[in-house]
Ligand SMILES: Nc1ncnc2c1ncn2[C@@H]1O[C@H](COP(=O)(O)OP(=O)(O)OP(=O)(O)O)[C@@H](O)[C@H]1O
């Protein structure tokens with residue numbers, strides 16, 4: 001298996017709280033990696049380490065290494081925007097930027113130095129099509145993005161992330177604010193997207209994980225309890241904690 | 252707490268007080284209008300607003316130079332304080348560690364609590380000499396220091412805590428995830444602030460400015476003490492001016508002896524009120540229009 | 546190249562931002578420093594403990610006790626009146642009228658509008674009402690005027706906290722069988738006790754410091770008022786009058802009075818912080 005991201009001995013504390021302990025993990029390329037675990041176990045924090053949003057927090061202490069295609073991305077000071085650009089982020093709730101639908105997608109392109117109107121226009125259309133939103137919004141591109149439904153907003157955010165042409169998509173419980181139909185739409189997209197992207201998704205929903213995971217990571221209290229391919233993990237779990245979690249008897 | 256059982260009694264007072272509050276602006280406007288009627292009869296509205304002729308004994312009341320001073324002082328004050336507040340608020344909420352804000356907050360609150368008379372005294376002690384001894388000579392101008400500029404500086408310091416406090420609230424209320432979404436797209440922090448945070452905060456920024464404007468426009472005693480109180484159209488900001496509130500405050504003693512004078516001063520109060528209300532309403536409309544666009 | 550320019554721009558603005566903050570802190574220290582620097586040397590025990598004697602305004606003996614006491618009376622009275630009127634209205638808005646979101650928001654807007662009305666307008670208006678009614682300048686007239694002037698800020702300060710109280714509290718209290726008034730004044734009042742303290746302190750500070758609204762309504766006198774119908778001196782006006790004197794001795798006393806007022810205000814600020822921390826304990830959030 002080919003790895004896209006490799007995390008080695010990652011330790012993280014905020015103030016006196018140890019949040020991540022000795023994380024060692026390889027994230028396979030062009031697959032959906034699902035991170036499972038009870039609330040507060042550090043899933044979001046782990047994602048934030050990958051795209052370095054953790055830098056925005058105060059009093060953070062990190063040690064260890066994260067490599068993206070063999071390149072150190074945890075300690076480098078240069079070109080943070082460049083690293084972040086390689087990883088699209090889809091958060092728990094959609095956060096459309098305070099501008100119209102069109103500009104929401106054009107924003108990332110302009111930020112990254114594209115100013116050719118024609119190209120921007122083309123890219124906006126393509127990416128809206130890619131998330132199957134184009135038909136719903138093509139007549140109202142100048143309307144504020146906040147007027148879209150939550151499910152549409154989440155797809156818009158996905159398109160926004162895809163438009164800057166990332167290699168990885170990080171998703172933090174991307175369907176938890178959505179209705180079942182919109183959730184299914186996002187899940188379907190994810191399965192399609194793994195042709196071209198590496199996906200890392202945090203979820204609370206076991207069934208969702210079973211549906212789309214290729215590789216599963218189970219975390220508890222800041223540590224990785226078990227990780228492996230979906231088949232191994234769901235059908236032959238090794239750790240007692242994992243078994244309990246899968247059976248729903250985990251406390 | 253037996254009396255709380257009887258809701259009728261308490262409700263009566265609750266609604267009475269609410270009624271008083273709702274009626275207050277209407278009563279004030281109506282009252283001021285009623286009092287200024289006689290001066291409105293004796294002079295045309297355009298004379299009152301756009302003439303500089305101020306001869307109370309002949310019954311001529313042209314408010315133009317007073318309005319001009321008021322507007323000039325207020326605009327200058329906003330010009331000084333708004334950028335300072337914006338910059339400070341952005342730094343404190345976006346760049347600085349959170350302890351920083353905890354240290355600064357009491358400073359802002361104390362500044363907000365200082366009475367205007369103290370600002371006036373400070374203006375006389377520090378700003379007026381600063382202008383007459385250093386600032387004006389630098390531009391080759393001679394002045395006693397009591398000037399539009401002195402009024403504007405004192406005012407700007409007075410309104411800084413008000414504007415800043417609102418701005419801080421606004422920036423703090425923007426959820427962390429919004430700028431994070433922009434940063435995750437590869438934007439730098441500065442780009443995010445410019446294109447996302449400021450945009451999101453725009454309605455709040457407008458209302459903070461209008462709030463500062465209301466404070467500044469009606470501020471009386473501190474401005475009166477340093478602005479020079481000469482009714483004229485100043486040719487530069489080192490010259491004295493005479494804003495509306497100062498006019499009212501300075502002449503309240505004589506009001507009754509000259510016919511129509513009291514009416515004219517009430518008209519001045521009415522102008523103040525109308526202008527302040529106008530800006531507040533205009534801002535409200537601008538904001539709701541903008542918010543439907545977001 | 547573009548990136549470098551952006552970074553440079555950011556650096557430049559960050560520098561400006563730091564300068565702005567430094568300026569704000571500097572100006573505050575400068576204000577407090579300059580007032581105390583000029584005022585403290587002229588401050589004597591006599592100034593605080595005596596009322597003006599004959600010829601005081603020409604540099605003879607006496608103090609500004611009349612203004613200190615007058616200001617305290619005025620501010621206390623006005624704050625109390627504003628609290629009595631304001632607290633029920635804040636409760637009304639957040640408990641009884643909770644369902645009517647639009648109405649409550651309109652009231653909020655109205656209050657903000659009222660808060661924007663300059664105090665000189667309140668003063669001028671109050672004065673003309675007094676003329677119509679044939680009342681002379683008095684402590685009571687001042688108290689009413691100032692109370693109306695600080696009422697909006699009082700209500701909004703309490704409202705700001707009440708509106709964030711979770712509905713659950715209202716439901717819990719009502720389901721225990723208490724009526725809305727009991728909910729207001731026995732349950733919610735605990736929730737907002739720290740806000741009430743803050744509101745009182747802010748209002749008190751406004752009341753004691755405002756000169757323009759009392760200029761017309763309270764008058765001025767050298768003696769300490771013994772009833773609500775007598776005119777009253779206030780510190781801001783006392784400072785203002787003394788400062789307009791050409792006599793240096795009297796001017797110095799103005800600075801000393803300014804130091805007294807500043808001290809009172811600083812004291813209130815500190816007290817407000819201590820008290821609101823203390824009352825914050827009982828709150829659920
Ligand atoms: N800025 C912060 N300061 C202090 N502690 C923090 C901070 N951010 C997160 N934590 C702590 O880190 C731990 C992990 O948080 P994290 O958000 O990563 O959990 P999570 O697994 O994503 O939980 P959930 O499923 O609820 O989203 C929690 O105990 C949380 O309290």
Ligand SMILES: [Mg+2]
Nearest residue numbers: 043044045172
């Ligand atoms: Mg999380």
